[in-house]
Amino acid sequence: MTILRHYLELRFAGQKFLMPNGPDIVVEPRENMQVERAGRAAAMRNVQDVSWFAYALGPDWAPVPESGWTRAVFLTVGPGRPVGLLVDDLKLLPADSLRIEAFTPLGPAPVPGRHLFVAAAMSLSAVTLVLAAGAVASYLRALESDHGLGE
Amino acid sequence: MALASDRIHALLLPVCDRYLLVPSALVAEIGIAEALTPVPLSPPWVLGVMNWRSRPVPVCDLGRFWGPPATIGPKSRAVVFYPLPGRSEREFFAILTNAEPQSRTIETPSVLLTDEDAVHPYLAVSLDIDGKRAGIPDLAGLTELFYDPAAAPPAR
Numbered sequence: 047m048t049i050l051r052h053y054l055e056l057r058f059a060g061q062k063f064l065m066p067n068g069p070d071i072v073v074e075p076r077e078n079m080q081v082e083r084a085g086r087a088a089a090m091r092n093v094q095d096v097s098w099f100a101y102a103l104g105p106d107w108a109p110v111p112e113s114g115w116t117r118a119v120f121l122t123v124g125p126g127r128p129v130g131l132l133v134d135d136l137k138l139l140p141a142d143s144l145r146i147e148a149f150t151p152l153g154p155a156p157v158p159g160r161h162l163f164v165a166a167a168m169s170l171s172a173v174t175l176v177l178a179a180g181a182v183a184s185y186l187r188a189l190e191s192d193h194g195l196g197e
Numbered sequence: 198m199a200l201a202s203d204r205i206h207a208l209l210l211p212v213c214d215r216y217l218l219v220p221s222a223l224v225a226e227i228g229i230a231e232a233l234t235p236v237p238l239s240p241p242w243v244l245g246v247m248n249w250r251s252r253p254v255p256v257c258d259l260g261r262f263w264g265p266p267a268t269i270g271p272k273s274r275a276v277v278f279y280p281l282p283g284r285s286e287r288e289f290f291a292i293l294t295n296a297e298p299q300s301r302t303i304e305t306p307s308v309l310l311t312d313e314d315a316v317h318p319y320l321a322v323s324l325d326i327d328g329k330r331a332g333i334p335d336l337a338g339l340t341e342l343f344y345d346p347a348a349a350p351p352a353r
Contacts, residue, residue, distance in 0.1 A: 061235070061237070107238050152257060152290065156238040159345075159348055161348050166246065166253035168252070168253065171248055173253050174234070
């Protein structure tokens with residue numbers, strides 16, 4: 047069993063989320079990225095002649111052409127090539143500093159069979175949603191296929 | 198037509214232009230609706246998630262199904278419900294109300310069934326309670342509305 051030691055705190059579109067850190071996450075600074083729009087992607091990284099697309103998202107999680115992003119968080123989980131989420135800021139938080147509670151979002155799942163949020167970190171009064179990396183990767187890959195780039 | 202039931206302790210929740218009548222036993226607490234964290238890609242009737250006793254509790258605007266979207270004001274309340282039948286014991290949820298709910302002991306002669314909105318998808322029945330337009334939520338319908346059967350349940 048893998049012991050979760052850290053969460054990534056991701057900030058974008060004025061919102062803050064957490065994601066369990068693990069070997070299926072690759073973080074790239076902006077300077078390592080090609081800032082070039084490709085369909086709905088705002089940037090990309092070429093790895094061994096394969097384009098890894100990365101998306102800037104607005105508050106409603108719709109892709110936006112540009113934001114104040116500083117890093118790309120690539121998710122390698124699941125089938126298909128890695129896909130990235132562009133974030134304004136990123137921090138590594140020790141898991142034992144957080145109180146994490148399971149959470150079931152209401153309504154239909156945004157990607158078939160999977161909710162994007164599976165838990166929440168509870169502080170004195172605030173709630174920070176915890177992202178499910180696999181579901182987020184599926185959501186971003188669906189954005190890719192929406193503009194015909196496919197897998 | 199009289200409702201065939203005995204006395205029940207209930208709450209009248211002011212939601213949109215009517216009331217929801219719910220047994221008090223379904224309600225865990227009545228809280229202030231504040232500091233909601235948005236849940237992106239949720240349906241518009243999900244207002245966000247609140248911190249209730251260190252639990253993440255989603256707050257919904259059921260009034261949206263029969264009226265305009267709610268606005269959260271100083272009188273608004275978040276009525277926290279115990280989990281629906283068949284759901285995990287930690288799946289509390291909250292319904293936004295316009296104001297503080299009213300406590301009532303409902304007795305048979307005081308309640309009349311009406312035909313209005315009898316087919317509303319999230320009201321099992323519509324009632325007239327002392328001249329107030331009310332409805333009893335359809336818990337099975339709410340369960341279908343709230344929980345995507347295809348989505349894997351989170352780890353317990």
